[in-house]
Amino acid sequence: xxxxxxxxxxxxxxxxxxxxxxxxxxxxxxxxxxxxxxxxxxxxxxxxxxxxxxxxxxxxxxxxxxxxxxxxxxxxxxxxxxxxxxxxxxxxxxxxxxxxxxxxxxxxxxxxxxxxxxxxxxxxxxxxxxxxxxxxxxxxxxxxxxxxxxxxxxxxxxxxxxxxxxxxxxxxxxxxxxxxxxxxxxxxxxxxxxxxxxxxxxxxxxxxxxxxxxxxxx
Amino acid sequence: xxxxxxxxxxxxxxxxxxxxxxxxxxxxxxxxxxxxxxxxxxxxxxxxxxxxxxxxxxxxxxxxxxxxxxxxxxxxxxxxxxxxxxxxxxxxxxxxxxxxxxxxxxxxxxxxxxxxxxxxxxxxxxxxxxxxxxxxxxxxxxxxxxxxxxxxxxxxxxxxxxxxxxxxxxxxxxxxxxxxxxxxxxxxxxxxxxxxxxxxxxxxxxxxxxxxxxxxxxxxxxxxxxxxxxxxxxxxxxxxxxxxxxxxxxxxxxxxxxxxxxxxxxxxxxxxxxxxxxxxxxxxxxxxxxxxxxxxxxxxxxxxxxxxxxxxxxxxxxxxxxxxxxxxxxxxxxxxxxxxxxxxxxxxxxxxxxxxxxxxxxxxxxxxxxxxxxxxxxxxxxxxxxxxxxxxxxxxxxxxxxxxxxxxxxxxxxxxxxxxxxxxxxxxxxxxxxxxxx
Numbered sequence: 001x002x003x004x005x006x007x008x009x010x011x012x013x014x015x016x017x018x019x020x021x022x023x024x025x026x027x028x029x030x031x032x033x034x035x036x037x038x039x040x041x042x043x044x045x046x047x048x049x050x051x052x053x054x055x056x057x058x059x060x061x062x063x064x065x066x067x068x069x070x071x072x073x074x075x076x077x078x079x080x081x082x083x084x085x086x087x088x089x090x091x092x093x094x095x096x097x098x099x100x101x102x103x104x105x106x107x108x109x110x111x112x113x114x115x116x117x118x119x120x121x122x123x124x125x126x127x128x129x130x131x132x133x134x135x136x137x138x139x140x141x142x143x144x145x146x147x148x149x150x151x152x153x154x155x156x157x158x159x160x161x162x163x164x165x166x167x168x169x170x171x172x173x174x175x176x177x178x179x180x181x182x183x184x185x186x187x188x189x190x191x192x193x194x195x196x197x198x199x200x201x202x203x204x205x206x207x208x209x210x211x212x213x214x215x216x217x218x
Numbered sequence: 219x220x221x222x223x224x225x226x227x228x229x230x231x232x233x234x235x236x237x238x239x240x241x242x243x244x245x246x247x248x249x250x251x252x253x254x255x256x257x258x259x260x261x262x263x264x265x266x267x268x269x270x271x272x273x274x275x276x277x278x279x280x281x282x283x284x285x286x287x288x289x290x291x292x293x294x295x296x297x298x299x300x301x302x303x304x305x306x307x308x309x310x311x312x313x314x315x316x317x318x319x320x321x322x323x324x325x326x327x328x329x330x331x332x333x334x335x336x337x338x339x340x341x342x343x344x345x346x347x348x349x350x351x352x353x354x355x356x357x358x359x360x361x362x363x364x365x366x367x368x369x370x371x372x373x374x375x376x377x378x379x380x381x382x383x384x385x386x387x388x389x390x391x392x393x394x395x396x397x398x399x400x401x402x403x404x405x406x407x408x409x410x411x412x413x414x415x416x417x418x419x420x421x422x423x424x425x426x427x428x429x430x431x432x433x434x435x436x437x438x439x440x441x442x443x444x445x446x447x448x449x450x451x452x453x454x455x456x457x458x459x460x461x462x463x464x465x466x467x468x469x470x471x472x473x474x475x476x477x478x479x480x481x482x483x484x485x486x487x488x489x490x491x492x493x494x495x496x497x498x499x500x501x502x503x504x505x506x507x508x509x510x511x512x513x514x515x516x517x518x519x520x521x522x523x524x525x526x527x528x529x530x531x532x533x534x535x536x537x538x539x540x541x542x543x544x545x546x547x548x549x550x551x552x553x554x555x556x557x558x559x560x561x562x563x564x565x566x567x568x569x570x571x572x573x574x575x576x577x578x579x580x581x582x583x584x585x586x587x588x589x590x591x592x593x594x595x596x597x598x599x600x601x602x603x604x605x606x607x608x609x610x611x612x613x614x615x616x617x618x619x620x621x622x623x624x625x626x627x628x629x630x631x632x633x634x635x636x637x638x639x640x641x642x643x644x645x646x647x648x649x650x651x652x653x654x655x656x
Contacts, residue, residue: 053527060527085514085523088539090531108510111503166325 001047005030006063007082008055016050016110023117027041033061041070041077048124052107053083053090064090075099080123082107086131088138088213095128095209103129103165122165128205129165138163138212147192155192158187159184163208236414237370239294243363243421250356253283257352270336277339277348284348284429287355291429295422302431304438306312329571343432347453362421366413371482373406375399451623454616465516473509475484477502524563530560534567534585537654541571543580543600550572553648555594559624563587563596563642566617570640579637580604589648595640604636616644 003025007013010032010112017027037117041049055062055089067079079092080103084138087131094102100155109131110116139160142148151159161171168186172179186204195207260276281303288299309317309331315480316323317330321337324330339345379399431439480502487495517523525533531549540544554560567585575578580602588595606614618628626644 056524083523085518087524087536089524089536092539106510108507112508137540141539 001025001120002044003120004027004028004037004040004044004046004049005051006032006034006040006049006055006066007052008032008050008170012052012107012110018051019110019113019117020120025120034066035058035065037066038070038172041066042073044072044173045077046122048075048080049061050080050082050120053081061090064093068093071097071099076101076126078123078126079103079127080105080120082110086133088134089131090095092210092213095206095213098129098210099128100206104133104134105129106133118210122173127165128209130163130205130209132160135163135212138209142212150192151189155185155189159208160191161184161206162189165205225381230411231309232318232444233411236418237366237411240363240418240421243290243366244360244367247356247360247364249353250283250360253279254356255478257349259348271332274335274339274598277345280345280348280352284339287351287425288429291422291425295418295425296421297422297426299422299426299430300436302347302429302435303433304338304342304344307334313393317474326566333424342520344435347428347432351425355424355428359421359424361423366410366417369406369413370410373410374405376403376406377474380401386513397628411474430437435604447622450619454619462520465512468508469512469516473505473512477509479507480505521561525560525564529554530563531587533560533564536585537564537568537571538585541575542577543571544582545571546582546584547587548584550592551587551648553589556650559644559646562620562624562626563644566620566642567596568600569599569613569617573606574598574600574638575604577606578604578636580636580638589646591645592645594646594648598640598642600636600638602636603633603634604638605634606630606632606638618656 004019005013005016005020005027007016007030013030013032017030028044028046031040035057037049037051037055039070040046047103047161049067051063051067053061057068057114064081067081071077071079075097076099078101079089081092082105085108086104086106091104094104099106103119105116105119122129126185139156148156154193157175158171161174166174166178168182171177173180177185177192193211195211257276260269260272264273264276267281285301288301290296291312307320309319309327311317317327319334319337322333324333326589343451356438372469376399465564480498484495484498484502520539521531524536529551531547531551534549535547538547555563571583576582578600580600583600584600586595586597586599613631614628620626621642621644624644624646626642629641629643630639632638
């Protein structure tokens with residue numbers, strides 16, 4: 001895979017380069033500022049962009065803005081956004097176009113190398129990966145509202161994992177269920193929330209996130 | 219909504235109200251005149267005969283009259299007059315039991331107190347400005363108030379001429395009082411009514427010119443206020459730094475020490491007990507993750523990331539998504555305020571929303587941010603059960619303190635049963651035409 005990497009901290013940029021190269025990916029550009037990132041994305045049209053939210057020169061949300069702008073130019077351009085902190089506001093903006101191929105993770109997650117590389121693959125393949133912290137906060141905010149309050153604790157666990165972007169198989173493995181049990185839970189959840197069930201993992205994630213964000217069309 | 223008729227009726231009502239108030243001022247002229255004479259007499263008594271104890275008593279009476287005039291100016295003429303008096307100094311007692319008035323020592327407490335009071339009143343320029351006002355106000359203030367009242371009254375009198383048996387004073391001098399009276403009345407009554415509003419305002423301005431603070435006393439007040447705010451802000455800042463230091467010390471720092479210890483212990487284990495070594499490394503990583511989480515929380519408490527990255531409106535939008543409450547945010551800010559101002563407003567709104575959840579049991583809240591006439595205004599309203607006490611919570615006092623640094627104010631309405639509304643206003647300038655996205 002051809003990767004564009006944007007990160008201003010040299011240590012982390014080198015680390016990411018090393019990690020992704022070791023997994024057989026081709027780093028076509030490793031940049032350290034917003035304008036450079038925009039240029040690199042336009043020039044290389046990579047398979048995925050791994051982007052830090054806060055970049056020079058302004059050290060505001062340059063990276064995120066550049067990534068969102070690039071996705072408007074190249075719809076569906078896979079973008080994995082990394083940050084020192086995760087914000088629901090930014091998560092919303094990333095999933096807003098409904099095209100998938102987005103990821104939003106805490107920088108800490110890089111330390112679990114396998115999971116991080118998995119996330120890169122999922123996003124590059126058009127999937128959606130959300131940091132568990134985003135999901136936890138989304139669930140906490142909606143916890144007392146109908147119909148989320150009707151879910152059983154098990155169903156809530158499954159919902160959280162769906163929202164993070166995990167497949168049925170991954171959820172089954174993680175919760176030590178059979179895959180059949182997971183799909184039974186998921187169909188219960190979709191029925192309770194009034195969402196149309198979908199076998200497509202990506203559409204499913206987006207539906208769940210939109211639901212939790214309270215942005216689903218009524 | 220407003221038709222020309224209703225506007226005309228409204229204007230007439232306003233003019234009549236102003237005229238009524240001026241009539242009250244006019245009727246009070248004799249009272250003012252009597253007070254002025256009494257003041258002159260008492261002045262002669264303390265200066266000429268040395269009846270010094272009369273001075274504070276007289277001053278108290280004068281100040282009561284001046285206070286009433288300030289009230290009327292603010293409430294009737296819409297010209298607020300700030301109170302200019304120097305605050306009463308406290309009597310100090312030395313170690314040896316003497317009382318220090320700021321000028322001399324006295325053995326007797328009562329006498330020292332009296333000396334201090336005399337000095338305080340005598341040296342306050344406002345005392346003499348009050349006195350000056352008392353002496354000339356029956357003439358000037360009274361004249362301003364009486365003009366429209368007399369014009370209108372005389373005009374009405376003129377209108378009544380045809381039905382009166384005898385021509386009234388003044389009207390009798392003119393030929394044809396039966397015709398001229400009403401004609402003159404038709405001019406004088408509207409003129410009096412038209413003058414009433416401006417005269418009321420002018421009366422207020424006159425009151426302020428003598429009873430308001432001079433530039434010097436205004437500055438003195440301001441210095442006092444700023445000194446207090448500075449002390450508060452410095453204390454709050456020191457407390458904040460102590461909290462951060464403690465959090466770092468007990469949190470991230472301690473965890474990194476633990477990580478370092480574990481990594482030190484793992485080296486000999488790698489060969490001897492690889493399984494155990496893996497376990498130790500996993501533990502160490504867990505500790506690092508926790509340390510990072512604690513640092514993130516700490517940063518959020520110091521300067522929230524979205525606020526830093528995108529400014530106030532977006533920062534509050536991000537905050538709204540994080541509280542367990544449905545929050546609607548409406549923001550119309552045509553630019554960004556200074557970072558410390560943004561920070562103060564952000565934390566004030568954050569505190570208000572936290573209170574809404576914690577004490578108010580609210581389910582919905584709205585936050586409105588606007589900027590007009592150099593005033594940044596944030597309003598937080600919730601549907602909780604109300605009953606918030608502005609004096610009670612340390613949280614509210616904290617908000618007040620944060621805002622006071624920028625001359626900001628906090629208004630709270632929270633009747634039992636709700637809703638609670640918190641309005642924060644602070645003067646500030648927004649920079650650059652960078653529009654905040656909505």
